[in-house]
Amino acid sequence: MRRVLTLALLLGCPAPEEEREAPVLSDPVELVPPDLEGVDLPQAFADAFRLIAGVDTRPVWAGHLDALDHAEPGCPDLYLGNPDVDSIDIRTRAKGRSWADYCQQSDGTIYSGYSYWENSLTAMGDPNTTLGRTADATRLLLGDGAVSRDDEMLYEFVGEAEDSLSLTTTSESETWTYTSRIAGVATGQFIFDDSPTPGGFRVGLYRRSTGGDADTLETRGNLYLFEHRIADRFDSFAVDLEFSGPLGAGPDDCTLEPTGWIGLRDEDAFWYDLVFEPRRGGDPQDPEYDNEPYTGCDGCGTLYLRGLEQPTLEVCMDFDFLWDGLLDHPRIQDYAFTLRNLGEAP
Amino acid sequence: MLRTLAPLPILLAALALACEDPASQTELPDLPDESDSWPSGGFDSDVEFPTDTGVAPDGREPDHWLYIYQLGSFQLPDGEAGEPPSLLGELVVYEFVDYALPSPEDDEDEDTDSDPVDSDSDPVDSDPVDSDPVDSEDELRPWELLEDDPLHCEVVYTMAGEPSEHPCDGCDLTYEITFTVTEGDPGPCFDPDLPADGAVLRIGWSWSEGIAYYDYANVGVWTPWFWIAEREVEALEGDSDSGVPTEPPGPPEYLLTWTDVIGVSLEPEEDT
Numbered sequence: 001m002r003r004v005l006t007l008a009l010l011l012g013c014p015a016p017e018e019e020r021e022a023p024v025l026s027d028p029v030e031l032v033p034p035d036l037e038g039v040d041l042p043q044a045f046a047d048a049f050r051l052i053a054g055v056d057t058r059p060v061w062a063g064h065l066d067a068l069d070h071a072e073p074g075c076p077d078l079y080l081g082n083p084d085v086d087s088i089d090i091r092t093r094a095k096g097r098s099w100a101d102y103c104q105q106s107d108g109t110i111y112s113g114y115s116y117w118e119n120s121l122t123a124m125g126d127p128n129t130t131l132g133r134t135a136d137a138t139r140l141l142l143g144d145g146a147v148s149r150d151d152e153m154l155y156e157f158v159g160e161a162e163d164s165l166s167l168t169t170t171s172e173s174e175t176w177t178y179t180s181r182i183a184g185v186a187t188g189q190f191i192f193d194d195s196p197t198p199g200g201f202r203v204g205l206y207r208r209s210t211g212g213d214a215d216t217l218e219t220r221g222n223l224y225l226f227e228h229r230i231a232d233r234f235d236s237f238a239v240d241l242e243f244s245g246p247l248g249a250g251p252d253d254c255t256l257e258p259t260g261w262i263g264l265r266d267e268d269a270f271w272y273d274l275v276f277e278p279r280r281g282g283d284p285q286d287p288e289y290d291n292e293p294y295t296g297c298d299g300c301g302t303l304y305l306r307g308l309e310q311p312t313l314e315v316c317m318d319f320d321f322l323w324d325g326l327l328d329h330p331r332i333q334d335y336a337f338t339l340r341n342l343g344e345a346p
Numbered sequence: 347m348l349r350t351l352a353p354l355p356i357l358l359a360a361l362a363l364a365c366e367d368p369a370s371q372t373e374l375p376d377l378p379d380e381s382d383s384w385p386s387g388g389f390d391s392d393v394e395f396p397t398d399t400g401v402a403p404d405g406r407e408p409d410h411w412l413y414i415y416q417l418g419s420f421q422l423p424d425g426e427a428g429e430p431p432s433l434l435g436e437l438v439v440y441e442f443v444d445y446a447l448p449s450p451e452d453d454e455d456e457d458t459d460s461d462p463v464d465s466d467s468d469p470v471d472s473d474p475v476d477s478d479p480v481d482s483e484d485e486l487r488p489w490e491l492l493e494d495d496p497l498h499c500e501v502v503y504t505m506a507g508e509p510s511e512h513p514c515d516g517c518d519l520t521y522e523i524t525f526t527v528t529e530g531d532p533g534p535c536f537d538p539d540l541p542a543d544g545a546v547l548r549i550g551w552s553w554s555e556g557i558a559y560y561d562y563a564n565v566g567v568w569t570p571w572f573w574i575a576e577r578e579v580e581a582l583e584g585d586s587d588s589g590v591p592t593e594p595p596g597p598p599e600y601l602l603t604w605t606d607v608i609g610v611s612l613e614p615e616e617d618t
Contacts, residue, residue, distance in 0.1 A: 077406070077609050078608050079611060080412055080609070081536065081610060082611055083609065084611050085612070085613055085614075094538075095536065096538075102406055121563040135563065332567075333566070336562040336565070336569060338539050338569060339414075339537060339538075339606060339608070340569055340571060340604070
């Protein structure tokens, strides 16, 4: 049988000479850039930056707490630690809590799947002194859980979200570093009521921002919006950039634009990438600086449509809005969530 | 195995206190972030197993239940003239797997049977002179008579506190309380919020609410932490025949309690 198959394969193979003749298109199809009529690109990219500020662990954690608020005794079942060591792999040694169930409450609310979370908050020092108090807080939420009622999704998060806040408060100032990583799918009105991204998202996004003594932003990842559209056109963005704000910037730092890129994808799956390459360091008047004229620190980026550079379509933005509290940190008390908060008061 | 005698009468007193007619207990305020469906009005000592309240197609329930008891007492001995009193007390933590401490009602109900675990009188009321101390100790730790010891964790802390300079709003008293482990190890306990050895917790309480609040991580987040109640210390009757004088009642004792029951999934080696 095996011999018959081998013979058939040999007979079916083309001659070696034929294999070398690759088809050549005599008339390549021109890559048509998307129609930009009516699209305010600076505004669309600014809206994407604003979304970055709202897509982190916070809304998902808030939805998770709402889901717990709606718990009834026994639905869902609450656990200390991993709710099912046989089936769920939670690679953490910390002491977390969880809910896991497939149950229906008296009003028809259904909990299915599980959510596991950890949080910690420590603080040292006195905020009324010049040295101040430093509080370090972390949260972690992971799971595959949903809460629904009738045909309505109230909460769904499949994935992992974690954030951390280091906050130093003195009698004179406050400095902070906030970091968030979120990867997963989130939907439901517990998370997205009054949200700039109604309908939810699929996300893989890292963000680190600082404030108080130096405004900085570092972010990378991507986001797909299930319902919301930026400028009625773009359903996704991807980003990889670093940015120093005016506060705390060094003399060579460009504070008018980031280093890196941000891309928007329209519903036809065409990408619109805006690339910023400000010059850093060196003599700003040096005419030999590489890659002029795109390296100026002027808030203007180079636009690429479907990967093709658009030299006549420079997009210039005013990023002041980023540093007016948009990237602010969560409240430190939001990290205090204990067994006592799970209903069995105190 | 740890053998703790002193806190257990406190424990039983705390349980008895908690088992009073709810109407006689201080009405507790609604706490934030709680569903209305949770019971209010004080904790139940004979904690009920949570039950799935609706259709649960896979019939899922925790394989094991963890019973947490945190029971303490303290006194505020008179300080030096003009000085606020210091706080001295003890906190005992028990965590049991699939085992609930018998409530005082259980003891009363079963006093007539011959079960050695629950026989004889209520330990709180027993006469320490007439009873065998070893036997009493065993009676106070009924789980030790079980074939599989359900005790997962037991920690005893002493509490020593001084008035705090950062009182909580609405509290009658606030103390900075140092928790020192005298027996056991909080490490294996499930509760992630047990104080580490030597930790200083800022705790304030409101008599009218019957709640002691903990300033979580000392960042001004006052979190309900214990139920608090006062227990009068009765006068010790003297014996005129032997010339033992009656001792006046001591300063009142304050009881701290928190209990919880929650599911746990144990690693195979733990799941015996």
